[in-house]
Amino acid sequence: xxxxxxxxxxxxxxxxxxxxxxxxxxxxxxxxxxxxxxxxxxxxxxxxxxxxxxxxxxxxxxxxxxxxxxxxxxxxxxxxxxxxxxxxxxxxxxxxxxxxxxxxxxxxxxxxxxxxxxxxxxxxxxxxxxxxxxxxxxxxxxxxxxxxxxxxxxxxxxxxxxxxxxxxxxxxxxxxxxxxxxxxxxxxxxxxxxxxxxxxxxxxxxxxxxxxxxxxxxxxxxxxxxxxxxxxxxxxxxxxxxxxxxxxxxxxxxxxxxxxxxxxxxxxxxxxxxxxxxxxxxxxxxxxxxxxxxxxxxxxxxxxxxxxxxxxxxxxxxxxxxxxxxxxxxxxxxxxxxxxxxxxxxxxxxxxxxxxxxxxxxxxxx
Amino acid sequence: xxxxxxxxxxxxxxxxxxxxxxxxxxxxxxxxxxxxxxxxxxxxxxxxxxxxxxxxxxxxxxxxxxxxxxxxxxxxxxxxxxxxxxxxxxxxxxxxxxxxxxxxxxxxxxxxxxxxxxxxxxxxxxxxxxxxxxxxxxxxxxxxxxxxxxxxxxxxxxxxxxxxxxxxxxxxxxxxxxxxxxxxxxxxxxxxxxxxxxxxxxxxxxxxxxxxxxxxxxxxxxxxxxxxxxxxxxxxxxxxxxxxxxxxxxxxxxxxxxxxxxxxxxxxxxxxxxxxxxxxxxxxxxxxxxxxxxxxxxxxxxxxxxxxxxxxxxxxxxxxxxxxxxxxxxxxxxxxxxxxxxxxxxxxxxxxxxxxxxxxxxxxxxxxxxxxxxxxxxxxxxxxxxxxxxxxxxxxxxxxxxxxxxxxxxxxxxxxxxxxxxx
Numbered sequence: 001x002x003x004x005x006x007x008x009x010x011x012x013x014x015x016x017x018x019x020x021x022x023x024x025x026x027x028x029x030x031x032x033x034x035x036x037x038x039x040x041x042x043x044x045x046x047x048x049x050x051x052x053x054x055x056x057x058x059x060x061x062x063x064x065x066x067x068x069x070x071x072x073x074x075x076x077x078x079x080x081x082x083x084x085x086x087x088x089x090x091x092x093x094x095x096x097x098x099x100x101x102x103x104x105x106x107x108x109x110x111x112x113x114x115x116x117x118x119x120x121x122x123x124x125x126x127x128x129x130x131x132x133x134x135x136x137x138x139x140x141x142x143x144x145x146x147x148x149x150x151x152x153x154x155x156x157x158x159x160x161x162x163x164x165x166x167x168x169x170x171x172x173x174x175x176x177x178x179x180x181x182x183x184x185x186x187x188x189x190x191x192x193x194x195x196x197x198x199x200x201x202x203x204x205x206x207x208x209x210x211x212x213x214x215x216x217x218x219x220x221x222x223x224x225x226x227x228x229x230x231x232x233x234x235x236x237x238x239x240x241x242x243x244x245x246x247x248x249x250x251x252x253x254x255x256x257x258x259x260x261x262x263x264x265x266x267x268x269x270x271x272x273x274x275x276x277x278x279x280x281x282x283x284x285x286x287x288x289x290x291x292x293x294x295x296x297x298x299x300x301x302x303x304x305x306x307x308x309x310x311x312x313x314x315x316x317x318x319x320x321x322x323x324x325x326x327x328x329x330x331x332x333x334x335x336x337x338x339x340x341x342x343x344x345x346x347x348x349x350x351x352x353x354x355x356x357x358x359x360x361x362x363x364x365x366x
Numbered sequence: 367x368x369x370x371x372x373x374x375x376x377x378x379x380x381x382x383x384x385x386x387x388x389x390x391x392x393x394x395x396x397x398x399x400x401x402x403x404x405x406x407x408x409x410x411x412x413x414x415x416x417x418x419x420x421x422x423x424x425x426x427x428x429x430x431x432x433x434x435x436x437x438x439x440x441x442x443x444x445x446x447x448x449x450x451x452x453x454x455x456x457x458x459x460x461x462x463x464x465x466x467x468x469x470x471x472x473x474x475x476x477x478x479x480x481x482x483x484x485x486x487x488x489x490x491x492x493x494x495x496x497x498x499x500x501x502x503x504x505x506x507x508x509x510x511x512x513x514x515x516x517x518x519x520x521x522x523x524x525x526x527x528x529x530x531x532x533x534x535x536x537x538x539x540x541x542x543x544x545x546x547x548x549x550x551x552x553x554x555x556x557x558x559x560x561x562x563x564x565x566x567x568x569x570x571x572x573x574x575x576x577x578x579x580x581x582x583x584x585x586x587x588x589x590x591x592x593x594x595x596x597x598x599x600x601x602x603x604x605x606x607x608x609x610x611x612x613x614x615x616x617x618x619x620x621x622x623x624x625x626x627x628x629x630x631x632x633x634x635x636x637x638x639x640x641x642x643x644x645x646x647x648x649x650x651x652x653x654x655x656x657x658x659x660x661x662x663x664x665x666x667x668x669x670x671x672x673x674x675x676x677x678x679x680x681x682x683x684x685x686x687x688x689x690x691x692x693x694x695x696x697x698x699x700x701x702x703x704x705x706x707x708x709x710x711x712x713x714x715x716x717x718x719x720x721x722x723x724x725x726x727x728x729x730x731x732x733x734x735x736x737x738x739x740x741x742x743x744x745x746x747x748x749x750x751x752x753x754x755x756x757x758x759x760x761x762x763x764x765x766x767x768x769x770x771x772x773x774x775x776x777x778x779x780x781x782x783x784x785x786x787x788x789x
Contacts (some may be wrong), residue, residue, distance in 0.1 A: 024388060026390065026397050027563075028534065030396065030397060030400070078385070079384070083390050085390075085391070085397070086391065088391055090389075092388050092389075093385050093386065093387050093689070094385070094386050094387075094388060095386065123388055123390040124388055124390075124399075125388040125390065126389075126390065126391075126397075126398055126702070127391055127392060128392040128394055130611035132405060134670075135404070135407065135777070143402070143403055145399045145402075145403075148388075149401075179750060179787075181784075181786045181787070183401070183403050183786075184403075187669070192670060193669045193670045193779065194666075194668070194669055194670065194736070195669075195670050196667040196781045197667070198403075198667060198781070198783065199782070200786035200787070202786055202787035210785055231470070235787040236787070237787045242785075242786070243787055243788055252417045297388075307707060312395075315398070339378065349395070349396070351393055351396070
């Protein structure tokens with residue numbers, strides 16, 4: 001198969017798109033949702049360690065300054081997730097398109113870019129069994145409450161290279177999206193009691209700003225700093241405001257070390273003040289470390305850890321993951337296909353989940 | 367690309383293809399959505415108002431509009447079908463051209479009758495046919511026909527005996543009976559010229575009355591002319607003057623004025639009172655107007671809705687028999703002339719003899735209530751009627767809303783709106 005045909009094959013899988021969302025988690029249910037990662041496929045295959053330096057990721061606006069040429073990038077993730085809770089194990093699966101970015105230089109110092117990424121994923125489908133006494137008779141029933149959708153982050157950003165060692169970036173974010181929610185109760189005795197099934201569309205909106213800086217300390221060592229502040233997220237049902245939630249402030253830093261021409265090492269730390277969003281929420285610190293070896297057919301690996309922002313216990317659920325991936329330059333250097341496999345483990349009390357995600361990325365430089 | 371690489375590429379495409387299955391058992395309350403579906407079960411005692419019964423003395427179906435003719439000779443109920451055949455022309459064609467001759471006599475008359483419903487416990491059923499005045503119509507009463515039903519007997523046909531004969535046919539009277547696959551009896555009864563004379567002044571119309579008798583449960587239903595294909599049919603074998611060539615024998619069937627059929631009964635149907643009557647002959651309906659609280663109608667979902675009635679009297683009809691009651695939404699509320707919605711219908715079967723005076727009769731109206739909640743512009747009125755109407759003397763009466771203690775109630779099980787989007 002020719003590289004071009006491989007491109008078409010992967011392109012078809014990507015184009016069969018669903019709304020941009022990241023990975024789901026049962027831990028999102030008591031809170032606002034599962035935070036998105038804002039990482040390109042390449043950065044995600046290093047567990048996000050390279051994301052603050054990656055112009056196709058949306059972590060740091062300053063990284064845009066190094067994009068070099070008009071570039072578009074899209075990510076797909078197909079997740080197979082095992083949830084273990086209450087002594088039962090359930091396999092879930094989902095396909096998401098968590099990020100699309102495009103950017104290009106408008107002058108030799110200034111680069112502008114945009115795109116979308118998942119800010120919060122709010123997809124779940126929870127079924128419960130219970131019973132109630134109606135008209136003197138105990139009636140068992142099954143409830144199914146589902147949410148499908150999330151909040152998307154539309155970004156318009158600019159990166160400016162102040163000098164050979166310093167780049168600055170600024171981004172403006174529009175948070176938008178919706179979830180189609182449904183709540184259904186099906187009684188076992190369907191002849192006496194009809195199933196009730198309610199649906200509604202919840203619409204979200206909000207605004208945010210971000211900024212970042214990229215400093216080359218030496219030709220081999222770079223530092224990145226980034227921060228972001230988002231305004232409150234408003235939720236509307238039928239144009240009626242039903243909820244307004246504060247969103248976290250994000251701050252983080254990263255370091256990258258070039259180990260010769262064919263090896264790169266990076267690490268990053270991100271703090272987010274999720275506790276201000278409401279009950280069952282915790283501030284989070286997430287870290288990652290990654291390594292990239294090779295040029296045209298690189299090997300990437302990374303590990304990440306930290307907390308998830310929402311949980312029902314006294315402390316935040318924890319997350320640990322590892323990822324392995326590679327990439328291949330195609331179409332004479334105008335395309336880059338990335339492929340990786342990520343394993344994430346999350347736990348909080350009696351609830352645990354393990355997710356395997358097949359990550360496919362496509363980057364095009366026309 | 368090698369075969370192995372191609373397989374890897376295909377595998378990646380399959381694994382990465384779009385798929386979604388997020389249904390998982392909930393770990394409640396820790397990892398369940400904060401909102402839950404609540405179910406409220408309540409009895410609305412004042413939701414029904416301005417309820418009325420209609421249908422007496424002129425019913426939604428009356429004996430002369432019903433699809434069946436009820437014949438019964440039971441304690442407390444005597445019902446007799448009456449019918450008048452259509453007219454026949456005085457001249458009958460006697461040759462292949464348009465030449466016709468005048469009817470001068472009758473060889474015989476065959477009357478076809480369908481018994482469309484019969485209690486399986488009816489034994490030794492017989493039907494007696496009487497000649498009635500030709501002037502019978504919808505105003506004819508049971509009392510007005512007492513004389514001809516006393517002194518104008520034509521003959522008696524023993525149906526069970528006829529069925530027992532070889533070929534279901536009596537070789538002497540030429541009567542016969544056929545039974546179709548649904549158990550309906552098609553009787554062919556023959557009369558001679560004395561029993562069924564041709565009267566020129568009556569245009570060959572023949573008025574007959576029927577009494578049914580049996581050792582047990584003498585109650586049957588004959589098909590009426592409104593029931594296509596099952597009404598009474600008459601065939602005349604007449605003698606015709608063939609214009610000097612002697613007497614010709616021809617067949618003649620009614621081609622002129624249509625016939626008439628109905629039934630008269632005693633005692634007369636009780637009039638309407640302050641209760642909610644359903645069924646009987648003439649058939650009654652009751653119209654109930656329901657006022658749902660706005661919170662329920664605008665934003666809830668009905669899981670179950672039941673109308674609860676207390677009978678003001680035990681249902682009338684044959685003991686151990688049953689009849690159907692239909693609750694039907696109206697298309698628009700025009701009182702007794704409200705058009706009924708054929709789609710939103712709920713049904714109940716009432717078993718006579720098993721209902722105690724203090725029993726509550728419950729009719730499930732979930733379909734109708736769901737319709738009302740789904741379309742808040744429709745009239746929230748419903749009609750109670752018997753199904754089918756006008757073919758059964760069974761009727762039931764309930765206390766109306768004017769009796770605040772025993773009036774109809776609406777028992778609702780519903781879910782208020784789910785708190786979508788709320789914390």
